[in-house]
Amino acid sequence: MKYFIDTSSLVKIYHKESGTSDLLKIYNDPENLIQISELTCIEFLSTIHKKYREKLFTQEVLNTIINKFDEDSNLKYDILRFSTIIFDETEILLKEIALNYSLRTLDSLQFAFFRIYCDKETIFVCSDVRFCNIVRKEGYKILQI
Numbered sequence: 001m002k003y004f005i006d007t008s009s010l011v012k013i014y015h016k017e018s019g020t021s022d023l024l025k026i027y028n029d030p031e032n033l034i035q036i037s038e039l040t041c042i043e044f045l046s047t048i049h050k051k052y053r054e055k056l057f058t059q060e061v062l063n064t065i066i067n068k069f070d071e072d073s074n075l076k077y078d079i080l081r082f083s084t085i086i087f088d089e090t091e092i093l094l095k096e097i098a099l100n101y102s103l104r105t106l107d108s109l110q111f112a113f114f115r116i117y118c119d120k121e122t123i124f125v126c127s128d129v130r131f132c133n134i135v136r137k138e139g140y141k142i143l144q145i
Contacts, residue, residue, distance in 0.1 A: 019145035037113035
């Protein structure tokens with residue numbers, strides 16, 4: 001299967017919380033193609049540092065998480081890169097979808113990556129209920145974790 005994993009869910013692979021076991025099933029299956037956006041790489045670092053500042057784990061654990069994510073980024077994930085077309089698609093999404101939904105800036109960028117790089121069979125994996133509802137209403141397959 002092909003999966004596009006949003007940051008809200010990807011973090012669960014590296015920090016145990018609700019939904020971690022579901023994400024690990026996807027992560028550990030060698031038959032799965034996991035795609036993430038270049039934006040996810042940045043959001044991941046921001047999110048994991050926030051969890052550290054909230055004292056959810058030690059600096060040693062933080063370093064281990066970052067090292068594992070870096071390794072996975074090189075070996076496991078198909079990282080979808082920024083391009084002008086992503087920004088163009090984001091603008092289109094905001095002009096069209098934001099009329100009916102509250103589409104936040106970073107979510108619109110993530111959705112643009114998904115729409116540009118992924119096919120109709122790719123499953124959009126996300127933990128943000130509001131964002132999942134928007135993507136679902138646009139006709140895409142969703143796995144809400």
